[in-house]
Amino acid sequence: MSLVILGSTGSVGEQAIDVAENLKINISGLCCQRDIAKLESQARKLNPKAIAVGDDKLYLSLKNSLFDKNIKIYSGEDGICEMIADLNADIALNAISGIAGLRPTLAAIENNYNIALANKESLVAGGRLVMENAKSRGVKILPVDSEHSAIFQCINIANPESVSRLILTASGGPFFGKKIEDTVDITPAQALNHPTWKMGRRITIDSSTLINKGFEVIEAAYLFNISAENIEVVIHRESIIHSMVEYIDNACIAQLSVPDMRLCINYALTYPKRHKGMTSRLNLAEIGRLSFFEPDYINFPLLGLAYKVLNRSDNARIALNAADEIAVELFLNNKIKYNNIAEIVCEVVEAISENNYNNYLEIAEADSAAREEAKQIADKYF
Numbered sequence: 421m422s423l424v425i426l427g428s429t430g431s432v433g434e435q436a437i438d439v440a441e442n443l444k445i446n447i448s449g450l451c452c453q454r455d456i457a458k459l460e461s462q463a464r465k466l467n468p469k470a471i472a473v474g475d476d477k478l479y480l481s482l483k484n485s486l487f488d489k490n491i492k493i494y495s496g497e498d499g500i501c502e503m504i505a506d507l508n509a510d511i512a513l514n515a516i517s518g519i520a521g522l523r524p525t526l527a528a529i530e531n532n533y534n535i536a537l538a539n540k541e542s543l544v545a546g547g548r549l550v551m552e553n554a555k556s557r558g559v560k561i562l563p564v565d566s567e568h569s570a571i572f573q574c575i576n577i578a579n580p581e582s583v584s585r586l587i588l589t590a591s592g593g594p595f596f597g598k599k600i601e602d603t604v605d606i607t608p609a610q611a612l613n614h615p616t617w618k619m620g621r622r623i624t625i626d627s628s629t630l631i632n633k634g635f636e637v638i639e640a641a642y643l644f645n646i647s648a649e650n651i652e653v654v655i656h657r658e659s660i661i662h663s664m665v666e667y668i669d670n671a672c673i674a675q676l677s678v679p680d681m682r683l684c685i686n687y688a689l690t691y692p693k694r695h696k697g698m699t700s701r702l703n704l705a706e707i708g709r710l711s712f713f714e715p716d717y718i719n720f721p722l723l724g725l726a727y728k729v730l731n732r733s734d735n736a737r738i739a740l741n742a743a744d745e746i747a748v749e750l751f752l753n754n755k756i757k758y759n760n761i762a763e764i765v766c767e768v769v770e771a772i773s774e775n776n777y778n779n780y781l782e783i784a785e786a787d788s789a790a791r792e793e794a795k796q797i798a799d800k801y802f
């Protein structure tokens with residue numbers, strides 16, 4: 421089996437390399453957006469056939485740094501897609517961050533790769549298109565996100581009518597129990613301090629506002645073809661149960677493990693088999709107790725907003741993601757206050773018109789338009 425890791429220099433990408441090496445899977449391609457120093461060292465260690473850098477301007481320095489190596493180098497969004505086509509590997513693990521991950525997902529499907537999917541935007545912004553294309557090509561979308569991996573491990577795909585409900589667990593983030601008015605002075609450093617998971621910057625902020633859970637509700641709806649009404653979220657502070665599937669007889673099947681993405685990556689790369697992984701064993705007696713709470717939809721309004729956009733159009737889902745990406749960036753750069761993130765996202769999504777899209781270009785255009793809208797609305801919060 422040959423594997424291409426897209427977004428190899430990020431947190432999930434690096435863990436994917438560790439897991440693939442542990443499984444002795446041949447890595448034929450890597451790509452990153454900008455971190456060419458790390459990409460170079462990964463390329464020297466793994467000797468892939470090809471690598472790509474998303475930012476065109478970095479092509480020459482990457483090429484020069486690897487002058488002594490026989491590795492084909494591509495650049496730009498087109499280059500990433502060309503590399504996918506040329507390598508013709510079996511599976512692509514997509515851990516690219518942001519909307520930039522959507523086109524490579526579509527390219528990999530077009531070239532008959534199975535997709536181990538960690539890029540959220542592929543489903544939040546492009547869910548309908550991605551699932552339709554995957555179905556028509558007969559390729560598998562294997563979830564890497566811990567909640568969807570858990571559901572994937574618990575669900576009986578041969579008997580979909582027996583499933584009554586998906587229950588996604590959420591850690592609740594660092595501000596669990598806080599009221600909106602108590603969040604005004606939260607600093608980026610406080611918001612970046614997640615209680616149970618070590619992740620990238622944007623997803624850590626997104627976990628603290630619960631919009632990440634909202635994105636996951638949308639992803640689950642597409643991945644498992646289930647309506648918003650049948651997806652529930654429960655706060656589970658310890659992050660030991662990663663999600664559950666409830667059946668029509670009210671039996672509820674849960675997946676438990678220590679919080680470690682390498683288990684999810686391991687399962688996606690070895691499915692339907694299981695293979696010895698790198699994750700440590702669960703010691704329930706040491707954990708002692710597991711706690712559960714209702715989500716607070718009033719003080720964390722972005723979770724409820726995500727449910728609403730699931731029943732709206734592609735444009736509303738694209739705007740939800742685009743506005744959040746803009747608002748989080750502004751917050752991390754100390755331009756807006758923490759509570760403004762939710763205000764900006766709600767305002768953008770409420771104002772956006774209903775449209776559906778049937779190809780990547782239309783989605784990309786809608787994404788840029790939503791970003792412009794978000795920047796304008798955010799201006800008044802400066």
Ligand code: MG
Nearest residue numbers: 565566567636
């Ligand atoms: Mg998750």
